Amino acid sequence: MDELEKIEGNERVYSLNLGPQHPSTHGVLRILLDLDGEYIVKADPVIGYGHRGHEKMGENRQYKQFLPNTSRMDYLSGMLYNHGFVLAVEKLAGIKVPERAKYIRVIASELNRISSHLLWFGTYLLDLGGITPFLYAFDDREQILDILDAISGSRLTYSYCRFGGVSRDVDMKFIEMTRAFLKRMEARWVDYEDLVTKNVIFIHRTRDVGVISLELARQYGVTGPNLRACGVAFDVRRSEPYEVYDRFDFEIPTGSKGDALDRYVVRFREMQQSCRIIDQALEHLPEGEIMTPKVPQKLSPPKGEVYTAFESARGLTAYYLVSDGSPGPYRCHIRVPSFGNLNVLNDVLPGTLVADAIAILGSVDLVIPEIDR
Amino acid sequence: MGYFKDIFNGGLSLIEGMGVTARRLFRPLVTVQYPRKKIPLSSAYRGHIELKIFGESGTHKCIVCLNCEKTCPSGVIRVQGEKLKEKGPKTLTSYVIDFSRCSLCGLCVEICPTSTLKYSREYELVGETWADCKIDLLARLARQVEEMEAEKKTQGIAA
Numbered sequence: 001m002d003e004l005e006k007i008e009g010n011e012r013v014y015s016l017n018l019g020p021q022h023p024s025t026h027g028v029l030r031i032l033l034d035l036d037g038e039y040i041v042k043a044d045p046v047i048g049y050g051h052r053g054h055e056k057m058g059e060n061r062q063y064k065q066f067l068p069n070t071s072r073m074d075y076l077s078g079m080l081y082n083h084g085f086v087l088a089v090e091k092l093a094g095i096k097v098p099e100r101a102k103y104i105r106v107i108a109s110e111l112n113r114i115s116s117h118l119l120w121f122g123t124y125l126l127d128l129g130g131i132t133p134f135l136y137a138f139d140d141r142e143q144i145l146d147i148l149d150a151i152s153g154s155r156l157t158y159s160y161c162r163f164g165g166v167s168r169d170v171d172m173k174f175i176e177m178t179r180a181f182l183k184r185m186e187a188r189w190v191d192y193e194d195l196v197t198k199n200v201i202f203i204h205r206t207r208d209v210g211v212i213s214l215e216l217a218r219q220y221g222v223t224g225p226n227l228r229a230c231g232v233a234f235d236v237r238r239s240e241p242y243e244v245y246d247r248f249d250f251e252i253p254t255g256s257k258g259d260a261l262d263r264y265v266v267r268f269r270e271m272q273q274s275c276r277i278i279d280q281a282l283e284h285l286p287e288g289e290i291m292t293p294k295v296p297q298k299l300s301p302p303k304g305e306v307y308t309a310f311e312s313a314r315g316l317t318a319y320y321l322v323s324d325g326s327p328g329p330y331r332c333h334i335r336v337p338s339f340g341n342l343n344v345l346n347d348v349l350p351g352t353l354v355a356d357a358i359a360i361l362g363s364v365d366l367v368i369p370e371i372d373r
Numbered sequence: 374m375g376y377f378k379d380i381f382n383g384g385l386s387l388i389e390g391m392g393v394t395a396r397r398l399f400r401p402l403v404t405v406q407y408p409r410k411k412i413p414l415s416s417a418y419r420g421h422i423e424l425k426i427f428g429e430s431g432t433h434k435c436i437v438c439l440n441c442e443k444t445c446p447s448g449v450i451r452v453q454g455e456k457l458k459e460k461g462p463k464t465l466t467s468y469v470i471d472f473s474r475c476s477l478c479g480l481c482v483e484i485c486p487t488s489t490l491k492y493s494r495e496y497e498l499v500g501e502t503w504a505d506c507k508i509d510l511l512a513r514l515a516r517q518v519e520e521m522e523a524e525k526k527t528q529g530i531a532a
Contacts (some may be wrong), residue, residue: 064480195393
């Protein structure tokens with residue numbers, strides 16, 4: 001550790017590597033912390049450990065060959081990323097999607113959003129030292145994975161959406177399973193409120209910790225539940241409705257202070273809102289086709305560019321595709337929410353305690369491979 | 374006064390939380406003792422690909438069009454065929470997949486013009502060498518045909 005110790009003037013600053021193998025950094029994130037005693041003076045996130053070149057991969061293959069990659073950028077909300085990419089290519093090529101497929105996509109996406117939030121819920125409390133909610137959350141998440149497995153054949157890397165529809169139709173069994181899940185969760189929310197939300201230790205651990213001010217959130221491009229916790233009701237599903245989100249009645253939960261507790265409450269209530277969307281979508285699920293006929297196997301969209309934003313579990317995510325008329329995109333760029341959500345820590349962490357660093361880091365819900373892609 | 378109120382509220386919230394855990398004690402187990410007990414696979418399960426056996430011919434319908442090989446994003450599939458007959462499609466001589474590179478996207482299954490590819494239901498695929506990851510689908514097919522015939526025989530005896 002000698003080499004890490006620096007002396008700057010009279011101040012003794014100690015450098016500490018948080019990660020890349022720290023169990024609370026979820027993935028491979030390294031944060032260089034400069035400490036003054038127990039207090040953080042400077043925080044510098046180092047990214048890139050999980051770089052696989054997904055954007056470049058998108059550029060040297062056909063559009064449909066990129067489908068399996070989409071779920072691997074953010075492995076916790078694979079369906080949402082899959083859905084977003086399909087939306088972008090459909091906009092680029094002008095493909096119409098049958099109503100039934102749209103509803104199925106929305107149901108699958110919202111289920112995936114709940115599963116992502118549940119995993120965050122479990123692991124965040126695990127970071128804070130509570131093991132029990134983690135096990136409960138994983139039990140519930142398992143139900144979602146079973147439902148999505150029944151329709152897509154995969155538990156995490158779905159690759160379920162296709163240009164012009166979805167790959168498999170849903171049956172009565174899926175609808176029953178989803179309804180049973182929604183019913184089950186109603187009782188679970190009460191349990192979680194009793195176990196976690198009302199817990200005094202948890203509240204003391206998170207209240208006024210890691211406050212992201214609205215100004216700071218704007219500067220760094222923080223989106224998703226982290227921005228909503230600051231009091232801004234910004235959600236792509238509401239501000240630029242894609243697919244059929246404009247037909248559903250749902251609230252956008254917001255916080256007020258932007259601290260870790262607000263972020264927790266916003267995510268918690270968001271899961272309940274997702275349940276509401278699924279309930280409405282199941283009710284109005286139309287009959288009909290799930291695939292538009294005559295979508296060519298080798299899709300060559302006309303020249304042009306497209307930018308499609310969607311709300312992933314972590315915030316505003318977007319695909320920017322440029323087509324030169326060939327079967328693969330000329331440029332494929334992905335805007336990921338975690339990048340902004342991570343870099344805001346540059347300004348949030350200084351001045352806090354080392355022990356709080358984990359509570360703050362967990363509360364912004366980072367998926368590092370999505371930043372590195 | 375605030376101090377004692379905090380202690381009281383804290384204790385209360387702890388008891389409430391313990392109540393949730395206590396209720397859980399009387400619920401059935403959700404875990405499965407895996408190697409001894411297995412849960413059924415979903416009907417959509419995507420395992421590695423295999424050749425489908427068609428009832429009428431007792432074999433696959435591969436025409437060596439190489440569509441699966443071309444569409445695979447990771448170069449998993451190697452198909453070889455020979456022109457045995459004057460007319461008609463080529464005959465399949467070798468179909469090998471390198472499962473270590475497969476991302477199970479299913480593009481090959483969707484593009485197959487004769488729908489002779491399907492997902493297998495295998496998931497215990499541990500190997501010790503790279504060679505274990507290479508799966509010869511023709512050998513697998515021959516094995517499956519053999520098994521089916523043996524099953525038919527035993528059923529015949531039973532009947």
